[in-house]
Amino acid sequence: MRLGVFGLRTRPTRVLLSALGIAIGIAAMIAVVGISSSSQAALARVLDDLGTNLLQAVPGEDAAGETATLPADGVALLERRDDVEQAAGVGRVTGRNVYRTDLVPEAASGGITLDAVQGDLLEVLQGETVSGGWFAADDLPQVVLGSTAAATLGIGAVDADTRVWIGGRWVAVAGVLAPLPLAPELDSSALVPASGADAAFGFAGRPTRLYARADPTRVVEARDLLAATLDPVDPRRVQVSRPSDALAAQQATESSITALLLGVGGVALLVGGIGVANTMVITVLERRGEVGVRRALGARRRDIRRQFLVESLLLSLAGGAVGVALGCSVTAVFAATQGWPVVIPSWAAAGGLLATVVIGGVSGIHPAGRAARMAPTEALAT
Structure with a gap:
């Protein structure tokens, strides 16, 4: 040595x-x-923080190959199940873009979508706001911005004067969300309460995406039966996924x-x-x-x-x-x-x-x- x-x-x-x-x-x-x-x-x-018991339902295709629709009372149908603890949904509002001011050209939408919220979405997704807060169900016109949408609009902090231009009207910004790992599709969305959104923005009333928190001990059971609950006639027209599987x-x-x-x-x-x-x-x-x-x-x-x-x-x-x-x-x-x-x-x-x-x-x-x-x-x- x-x-x-x-x-x-x-x-x-x-x-x-x-x-x-x-x-x-x-x-x-x-x-x-x-x-x-x-x-x-x-x-x-x-x-561990968000849980792996979140289920997501979106429209599938019918026998003719056309995109199906979810029932208007989809949130209520899910909440009736004893293996579902909480449920919420969002419905896409078409023909309405979100702008920072009324001077922005109509074509420059920035890819921000407008979604109407049904149920306590923030609780179901276990999300949190980084600025401002969440809106109440009847607080119209108000909007909560996803993290990507807020960055696109150049909105960091929210105060009483923060507004955005939606569908030819000014809408107060209630808050900005932190990124949602289990629902990243909502990061680029502007969220408004479904209550009154039909009159204010032309919301058709049908959800385009539903979220359900299942009983942690019965996640597989709830996942197998969720489609039949939403569409008893043809469950194949509903696609159910588990966002944690993507992670x-x-x-x-x-x-x-x-x-x-x-x-x-x-x-x-x-x-x-x-x-x-x-x-x-x-x-x-x-x-x-x-x-x-x-x-x-x-x-x-x-x-x-x-x-x-x-x-x-x-x-x-x-x-x-x-x-x-x-x-x-x-x-x-x-x-x-x-x-x-x-x-x-x-x-x-x-x-x-x-x-x-x-x-x-x-x-x-x-x-x-x-x-x-x-x-x-x-x-x-x-």
Whole structure:
């Protein structure tokens, strides 16, 4: 061990560059695993906060291939079910765009939609306002803006004078919503209460999307029967989904990307291992005189082999330790900037160090064996 440490200390620059190759590979692998795990932990926390018992119903297609409609009393129908705790809905108001002022050209709608709210939508979606508040059912004309809609309109904070132009009239802005992870389609919407929206904006009265909070212990049952509740004649005309499934699919996609990035980190680690092997081969060639003297003084072949193998292992372990520390630091910084919990699996750190041991051993076997096979007279002659 002393000889191994001494051998590394005599060539600090070369050792530093070789260890850096190992460190980059290990840091890349630790950072990829850590960032992915932190992202998944953040997603799990969001799902725990919002719940996975939210169901969503939208119109499907009838036998003729035409888009079906949801019943006007869809919210009431869902609330009658004993496996549904809460229900709400939104209905698209067509032909009405939302503008910041009455001077904006009609074609410049910014993609903001107008939806009439039925039921306690904010409670069902477990949303919250970042500015202002929610409207009461009979507070017309008032509007609550989704996060994307508010950003498009340039509205950050809401006060008593904040208004938008809808359907040829000024409408007071009651509040701005925070992003809705389980209902992102509403982030670009302007929401008005359904009560009175027919007269004010021409709302037809039928919801275009329904949301239901099911009993957490009966989510599957409620999901299977929701379509039949809304359309007993032909349940296939109603499509029922679980928004949390989309987040789970997103998590699976991130896992695939993580596997790809781990492959990239593995390539970097392989390059680092080649650098270590190269360093050790050059070291053996440069130190043939030292090998000859040691052999002449009685060192056995296995002593020489162990010396150079230990140097290779120490070089890889030094790079691995630096790589683990660097990867953990990158993960912590990135997770902190995203507001995620910092999660670094212990197996990733342990696996990184184990990988360096394997790389060090494999990279050092050939150079160490070459040094051990060197005859003392041949070594001293150089």
